[in-house]
Amino acid sequence: MSTNHFRGASRRSLLTAFGAAAIGMSFTACGEKPKPDAGGEEAKLNFYNWDTYIGETTLGDFKKASGVDVNMSLFATNDELFAKLKAGNPGFDVIVPSNEFVTRMSQAGMLEPLDHAKIPNIKNIDPTFLNPDFDPGRKFSLPYTWLLLGIGYRKSKVSGVPDSWKWLFDSNQYAGKIALLSESADLVRLAAKYLGHSVNDIPADMLPRIEQMLIKQKPFVKAFHDDNGQDLLLSGEVDLVLEYNGDIAQAMKDDDDIDFVVPKEGSLINSDCLCIPKGAPRPNNAHKFINYLLDAQAGAEISKTILYPTPNAAAKALMPDDYKNNKVIFPPADVMSKCEYGAFEGAEKASLYEEIITRVRAA
Structure with a gap:
């Protein structure tokens, strides 16, 4: 092979x-x-x-x-x-x-x-x-x-660099051409990051706001993928995808119209x-x-x-x-400084995040 x-x-x-x-x-x-x-x-x-x-x-x-x-x-x-x-x-x-x-x-x-x-x-x-x-x-x-989550995108189909989580979580600009990762905690945490909070210790009163934002966004989302977002991008099914840097680096080797950006709000390591x-x-x-x-x-x-x-x-x-020296694989220090590991905060919190995303996907 x-x-x-x-x-x-x-x-x-x-x-x-x-x-x-x-x-x-x-x-x-x-x-x-x-x-x-x-x-x-x-x-x-x-x-x-x-x-x-x-x-x-x-x-x-x-x-x-x-x-x-x-x-x-x-x-x-x-x-x-x-x-x-x-x-x-x-x-x-x-x-x-x-x-x-x-x-x-x-x-x-x-x-x-x-x-x-x-x-x-x-x-x-x-x-x-x-x-x-x-x-x-x-x-x-x-x-x-x-590994680091960011936005993989098709350059010829997107206006400028989609350097904010807004384009995935809070906008209809790319309706029907967006795919999100299905891992529940990642979605909740990155939505909190977009709203200006750390990915950890998300306050309880912020969770309904995150849920409503994602439910409002749901009609514009083509797919919740199981970590094969690079394929959806390569096949042209979507133009923007929440995906890991390594997966998009693989896709960029096969298609020079594909690129990757870590949004300005920071991300999840x-x-x-x-x-x-x-x-x-x-x-x-x-x-x-x-x-x-x-x-x-x-x-x-x-x-x-x-x-x-x-x-x-x-x-x-x-x-x-x-x-x-590949900046997709090893993003520069100023980008990494805005990124955090997600901490395990107990089974109850993990279940809560799963329930939120289950409701979003059912909406």
Whole structure:
């Protein structure tokens, strides 16, 4: 499969591109049975990941290096990941929740503490990512990528640069040509940012205002997408989309009429993290796999494919200048200074945000 095909793929269509069944992808050679390793674990691993979020040869390379066969299944939202594991781990060894869900899942007893001694490649991580508020001391998670929400847009169809959340949340100028991300907390938080508030500690009396604004906007919204907004933009179904910088960077490689802007009000930073869920059947293999993903060369191969900003300093150093100096992938400091991580503020607040967006979508 060509790199171009992969880069243009949505998080959904990766499975089709690999010709693999939606239940998961296995890299075991035909007829070969995974053998137990010295630690007594079967030489396999179940990996639950976002789509288009791994290097083209990463899983096969890990198999060659370790003998461990990786079966990868995909989820589309953090809400889906959380729901899948809430009733108990169905057999996953490594998962990739975003920062807020690392806090939520660790507080709910859904994550195993990491043994840092088994992950020597921690040394490759940029020190600024080693002690985040959402997981102090990285007890339960290690950073895989970080990412920033903004507006992807088709230059020829938009007048000027759409540098405010207004165009997505509070205007009919691009009616029927807008797509919003479906993740509830992100929508509520960015609406608060547009209204001049932090993405955290949103006052209760602001929530009805956000809900009414989004309900008023709903008729102008073409779709609430599950993180495949870059495809809607590439296909011409929409001209403006709320999407992550890495996804739009992928689309910009395929279509030079596409660009990305972080609105002037600021935005939401996310960090997708590598975690071992409670009850993982193969914790030794899980530690080996996380350590492999944090290797400098393996990390660079992943970044070359997915085009998300990497927190792996050793991997970044191996990347070409058109990645290291790309302002979509690594926005300048003045832009980043207006952006914040969303904090997990309790299950009740999370449910409240879900209810608000459910009502908006039903309106």
